[in-house]
Amino acid sequence: MRTHFCGLVDEALIGQTVTLCGWVNTNRVQSHVVFTDLRDHEGMVQIVVDSDMGELFKTAGDLSVESCVRVTGSVRARGAANDKIRSGKVEVLAERIEVLNKAEPLPFHAHENAGEETRLTYRYLDLRRPEMQKMMRTRIRLVQSLRRWLDERGFQDIETPILTKATPEGARDFLVPARMHPGEFYALPQSPQLFKQILMVAGFDRYYQIARCFRDEALRADRQLEFTQLDMEFAWVSERDVQDTVEGMIREVFKDTIGVELDAQFPRMTYAEAMRRYGSDKPDLRIALEFADIAELVKTCEFKVFTDWANHADGRVIALRAPGAAGWSRKQIDEAGAHAAKHGAKGLAWMKIEDASKGREGINSPIAKFFDDATLAAIVEAAGAQTGDAIFFGAADYKTASDFMGALRLKLGKDLGLVGEGWKPLWVTDFPMFEWDEEAQRYVALHHPFTAPAVDDIADLRANAKTAVSRGYDMVLNGNEIGGGSIRIHRPQMQSAVFDLLGIGAEEAEAKFGFLLDALKYGAPPHGGIAFGIDRIAALMAGTESIRDVIAFPKTTTAQCLMTGAPSPIPDAQLAEVHVMVRPKDPA
Incomplete structure (x- = not known):
């Protein structure tokens, strides 16, 4: 034509x-x-x-x-x-x-800033827009570049099942009724994790797949019910083997796709250091702000909130300098407090350093009265604050204080124009093996139940489960986790022990993971891998904050496809074919 x-x-x-x-x-x-x-x-x-x-x-x-x-x-x-x-x-x-x-009158024009609901309802028109074409093409080039790189280095592209067994990995499964097996269900995979480990047992050595994954969880700008990841697994490797290989891949793919030269060597930081300095396991290194721990300075002060947590075995008191924020209005300070509250803060103390040379007289703060002159000066010095700066404080248990002050750090970075230009990649390593779930009163895996612990001795792991470190690692870029992986457990005895520590008894483990435990008995090699979020990387490359902009047909934050009307009711006759009866919706 x-x-x-x-x-x-x-x-x-x-x-x-x-x-x-x-x-x-x-x-x-x-x-x-x-x-x-x-x-x-x-x-x-x-x-x-x-x-x-x-x-x-x-x-x-x-x-x-x-x-x-x-x-x-x-x-x-x-x-x-x-x-x-x-x-x-x-x-x-x-x-x-x-x-x-001939086109009928349009619901919106390409040059209009139409609302997202309208854009998603008429997604075919939205995707025609040059800016959307450009973003989708960035994604296409990304995937092409990844495939080329992997194919040239002997990685084998192997498809794994979409209809599989329900083996929860931390989120809810999407379930599919099995018509030929009344009362039984398939699950859509949260990841190809177990299959790729079994491929290592089967001798395929270097696997990859551009995999569709499904998790029935709450949506946000960087999360969808169905998403795409580059899944990789290697046999006979250590952590550094995996990291060095994929670091080279990411460098080359960024250069090939968008012409960006990433660092020749990505820095490495342990999880403990990342939380101590930035309050996040995915710190944005473009923001130069760091925490100052001041618990030792305030253990005997008269401000009870500080002293309680400073003397608590698991407490933390943090000071965070906000350069140039001494001129902030009360409204701006309250907004910072509200942001911290969303992430677990019960309050946010502050000081304005209006004139550092005047000591106490140059400080404007409702809490200054609780500290003697020496302590006040020591706090300002520890925070690195100068005239014109403000200091924000967080006090709580270690994790909570780290979380809300980490969120505040990101807000201050944006509000104060402190986010630097360019790309800051980072490896975060040595993650905790477990987290304690207060509600469930048991340990949960920080990565997933198949991550190997740093210790090989089962008795040592059992005795020190609270402080156990895993062989997990994440690749972070500009404050976004773009890839996560680990060395896996390759011995059945260790896998059973980890299941037990996670509250998964022998009977449940056999029912859910028996096929994996069996596979590990027959000469499973040491192996490890990583998965990269294609949607997230594409969004970063395209310069958009929402992964919906680089997914052709995304769901809304209410998990709906406005274009097709999914999800939708199913006729009773069709439900009967798959032996399913829908319960009436609870009016409460």
């Missing part, structure tokens, strides 16, 4: 006749000429129809925006060049225009 793409018409084609297909981007009708910008996935070109062309002039004038048309005409030099596009120095003098499909 066409000889050329609109966006690729250039000076080399002057004097030639071309046939183009595309959508009407804009249509400007003047008394003696019609200018139409015709767009396809490669870009735009200007179509010109003069008034002396009779019926063709009328056809061009009647074109509605987003109508699908075919144009045949001759390429000529353009009077007023547009240097922003490849075709900006030429135009096409139309000889024939065929309207292939």
